[in-house]
Amino acid sequence: MRIVQLTPGTGNFYCGTCLRDNALVAALRKHGHDAVLLPMYLPHFVDETSEAADAPLFFGGINVYLQQKSVLFRNTPAWLDRLLDAPALLHRAALRAGMTSAQDLGDLTLSMLLGEDGRQAKELEKVIAWLSKKENRPDVVSLSNALLIGLARRIRQALQIPVVCSLQGEDSFLDALPEPELCWQALRERTADVSIFIPVSQYYAGVMARRLDLAPERVAVVYNGIQLDGYAPAASGPPASPVIGYLARMHPSKGLDVLVHAFIQLKTRGRIPGVRLRIAGGQTAGDKPFVDGLQEQLRAAGCGECVEFLPNLDRPAKQAFLRTLSVLSVPATYGESFGLYLLEALASGVPVVQPAHAAFPELVAATGGGIVYEPGDPRALGLALETALSEPTRLAQWGRCGMQQVREKFTSEAMARSFAEVCERARL
Numbered sequence: 001m002r003i004v005q006l007t008p009g010t011g012n013f014y015c016g017t018c019l020r021d022n023a024l025v026a027a028l029r030k031h032g033h034d035a036v037l038l039p040m041y042l043p044h045f046v047d048e049t050s051e052a053a054d055a056p057l058f059f060g061g062i063n064v065y066l067q068q069k070s071v072l073f074r075n076t077p078a079w080l081d082r083l084l085d086a087p088a089l090l091h092r093a094a095l096r097a098g099m100t101s102a103q104d105l106g107d108l109t110l111s112m113l114l115g116e117d118g119r120q121a122k123e124l125e126k127v128i129a130w131l132s133k134k135e136n137r138p139d140v141v142s143l144s145n146a147l148l149i150g151l152a153r154r155i156r157q158a159l160q161i162p163v164v165c166s167l168q169g170e171d172s173f174l175d176a177l178p179e180p181e182l183c184w185q186a187l188r189e190r191t192a193d194v195s196i197f198i199p200v201s202q203y204y205a206g207v208m209a210r211r212l213d214l215a216p217e218r219v220a221v222v223y224n225g226i227q228l229d230g231y232a233p234a235a236s237g238p239p240a241s242p243v244i245g246y247l248a249r250m251h252p253s254k255g256l257d258v259l260v261h262a263f264i265q266l267k268t269r270g271r272i273p274g275v276r277l278r279i280a281g282g283q284t285a286g287d288k289p290f291v292d293g294l295q296e297q298l299r300a301a302g303c304g305e306c307v308e309f310l311p312n313l314d315r316p317a318k319q320a321f322l323r324t325l326s327v328l329s330v331p332a333t334y335g336e337s338f339g340l341y342l343l344e345a346l347a348s349g350v351p352v353v354q355p356a357h358a359a360f361p362e363l364v365a366a367t368g369g370g371i372v373y374e375p376g377d378p379r380a381l382g383l384a385l386e387t388a389l390s391e392p393t394r395l396a397q398w399g400r401c402g403m404q405q406v407r408e409k410f411t412s413e414a415m416a417r418s419f420a421e422v423c424e425r426a427r428l
Helices: 016-030 061-069 078-084 087-094 106-113 121-132 146-159 170-175 180-193 202-212 256-269 285-300 315-322 340-347 360-367 378-389 392-409 412-427
Strands: 002-008 034-040 140-143 163-167 196-199 243-247 276-281 307-311 352-355 370-373
Touching: 002 016, 002 146, 016 034, 016 340, 016 412, 061 078, 061 087, 061 106, 061 121, 106 146, 106 180, 121 146, 140 146, 140 412, 146 163, 146 170, 146 180, 163 202, 163 412, 170 180, 170 202, 180 202, 196 202, 196 412, 243 256, 243 315, 243 340, 256 276, 256 285, 256 378, 276 315, 285 307, 315 340, 340 352, 340 360, 340 392, 352 360, 352 378, 360 370, 360 392, 370 378, 370 392, 378 392
Parallel strands: 002 034, 002 140, 140 163, 163 196, 243 276, 276 307, 352 370
Antiparallel strands: none
């Protein structure tokens, strides 16, 4: 089966959606499918071999932005469009802080949801032209998230093939827009253009089924999976002194400030001698003021020397980082649809302490790899971490159990098998 996957890129920082889609396409190919990953907006930035390395980029971010702002750029010649899609220019654009801010993208988001009726219709026709070539023609087109649903109608009309659409955390982005209901309504009006929606957790299936009024038969959950190569516990066992870890974008929505406050309280109580905090993950130019503020708070509390910040680690460095941890916590404050970092930690034998909301209780229950606590409360997080670190035997048991379950149920191969079954169903 030939599957074309359309996935937005970030250009300069690691994104869970990009990592998931890249691993999915790689695993689909291993299963014998002719899978193609097409980047959109900006080049993909992943921590393993990019499956989009030789693919054309569509809806180049600069062209999309200019077409939104001026009618002149909706009719420019192909040579100018290619110039504006040059990798060097897109890379420079990706470095600009705020390019992915929901507040700045309300009108553009609505236009993209309108598809052939939006201001980027020219870009959509480029996708159709590429897909229509005999050598490129797919059996199924897969959209990375529902923000791309505006592409579905023209693809179905032009190629007479099904379109499936993953659901991966769109609600928090849409709800942050200045006029979110305009986009939600446009999205709901386009759901008929998609054959099957593929949320990444049961929790998120419920969220989006309610908000988009989706019938149960049009929703099929496929859990995320990771490529296991390189993930393993430290050969020497857990660190001699306890280490709390964080692995996600260094952003308020991921609750990094909650974890920092909890760590300060934990150090103040003094019941876990020598405890340290190691923070890794994506950091953009726009995130730096937030991180600088946290570092100042830690210094003021006398904890500066106990905390390390390690931004934008590549895959080997990330795996080495995980092997230095006793426990991982990413206390995301919004309705996280999954949390790929949990699989990465558990695959390394590192148990997790997560807030009892969103997809976290579901994943902790499915893996047996940790505990949950009352969300939004630094004190509750600090006490949960203290409890976990006070019982090394139970902590080690969570780590072993979580690692076993991830290796059995949450691999990229398992994800690809389930995803391919959904695509086959969409073709019937």
